[in-house]
Amino acid sequence: MKDKAEAEAEANFTTRNVYTDWITDNIRYCDLDPNGHVNNGAINAFFEDGRVQFRMDRMGHYSEDILTGFVLVKFSVEYLKALNYPGSIDVGTLVSNIGRTSYLLKQGLFRDEECIAIAEVVTVCFNKETEKAELIDDDLRGILEKAQKIIAL
Amino acid sequence: MKDKAEAEAEANFTTRNVYTDWITDNIRYCDLDPNGHVNNGAINAFFEDGRVQFRMDRMGHYSEDILTGFVLVKFSVEYLKALNYPGSIDVGTLVSNIGRTSYLLKQGLFRDEECIAIAEVVTVCFNKETEKAELIDDDLRGILEKAQKIIAL
């Protein structure tokens, strides 16, 4: 259902070199499903760890409770390959788009050079007191732009 | 970033009455994140339970290892509201589209009448021996069509 341009653009996110920020996670035995593969819940948790580390590395100085000041509003993941126990994986993250109150991350989960899954994540800046989205301020915009990957598709 | 038609169409999936198949799950204390909200991993697991039950109810007679003959290739979720402990939630599922080798499910997670999250899921029929997608046969197509929700958007 994708056209050719979309397919080509997406293909880029299955290669390690597009990502700017990285973490390594290890697979646990309890991640296995009845087929003996790592379950989707674990894969989603690996992506979450990539995002949390991204925020700590890039925004750690920006706010004391930076880990709780954002709300994940949309998460899309494509599962490309099965993943087996034991071992470790790497998650790459990049800023793909910066909007008024939200920003878009792309993420890739790799076992060595093999791409296991890719994800797209919309995060909204959220004011916990008003419980409303709020504008990305200049400081935060600067941080995100610095991390933004300009990809010629 | 959505146009009006898309927004209206999606809005339908936040109401209980569009869904054909239902499960009830309960929240566990270990589902809570440091903000005291149910974490996204638990929400994704609730959607998974909805899909597994859908397959057992609708396809239980179709194949002995019906639970392992499909592969989830794409999962997209929109988180609309925070969810608190304790309590139970309901997940509704419907067949939205049937392709040649894959089908599309829509799912909604509700606390009473309140929609907490909606999801879209692409599942591919998968031959474990050849490790390739295979055509949805007439039997399975019949099952899916019976479950398909024709929604006038």
Next chain:
Amino acid sequence: MKDKAEAEAEANFTTRNVYTDWITDNIRYCDLDPNGHVNNGAINAFFEDGRVQFRMDRMGHYSEDILTGFVLVKFSVEYLKALNYPGSIDVGTLVSNIGRTSYLLKQGLFRDEECIAIAEVVTVCFNKETEKAELIDDDLRGILEKAQKIIAL
């Protein structure tokens, strides 16, 4: 390694009627391990839910952050039977012993009348400011004594 008296005493905890407080939890597909059985992590989470509910029911009025004012210091579980998906289970809890700064709970996990696992849990009353154990005060002792099951072994 148990003597006869101990063995007989423990046997009691595999019957539903000794327990005073109950919860019902449902099994999730993601709880399954590669053998197709519910994994130990899920079973331990069911016991946790029984304890949290016990505290909310019995001590909800006692302190605003009653869920965080105790620390689990010891957890022992005996896994008696395999548990399968799907379905729901019940966890029974009773107060077995009350000490100066800690109390002992016994718990049993049941599928219908069948006992799947039993647990023993030592919880210490904990002052978050001093980070030290503190005496169980008269109010709390009263609550615990009310919930205590006097079992003639």
Next chain:
Amino acid sequence: MKDKAEAEAEANFTTRNVYTDWITDNIRYCDLDPNGHVNNGAINAFFEDGRVQFRMDRMGHYSEDILTGFVLVKFSVEYLKALNYPGSIDVGTLVSNIGRTSYLLKQGLFRDEECIAIAEVVTVCFNKETEKAELIDDDLRGILEKAQKIIAL
């Protein structure tokens, strides 16, 4: 409720140097509970990973489905310290006792030199066809004895 000898003996298991087999696991953001500490479920999963790795390292050649031929019948854990995100931990494992059909492992979970939790685990050798415990044969006994830590308490 412990006498002095028992207390001293246990103290040994909070030092790294008693353990023979080691793994390293990393903490995930989703392991955090509402207090911001790593939850007990994650700690128990770390111990599980230590046991699985122990079996793969020591018994990998012994049987093709060595990971499924044993049943955990008893798990006891003492939680000594709170554990925070992010970071990694090490789990040490040793064989403490070898019986006729079961063996006893001791495990310690460490953050650097600090002991976070210790566990004691009874595993029974299990025949999946008869669903009964079976004698530890000479091969397996040899493997376990080789891994057994003789500790002068």
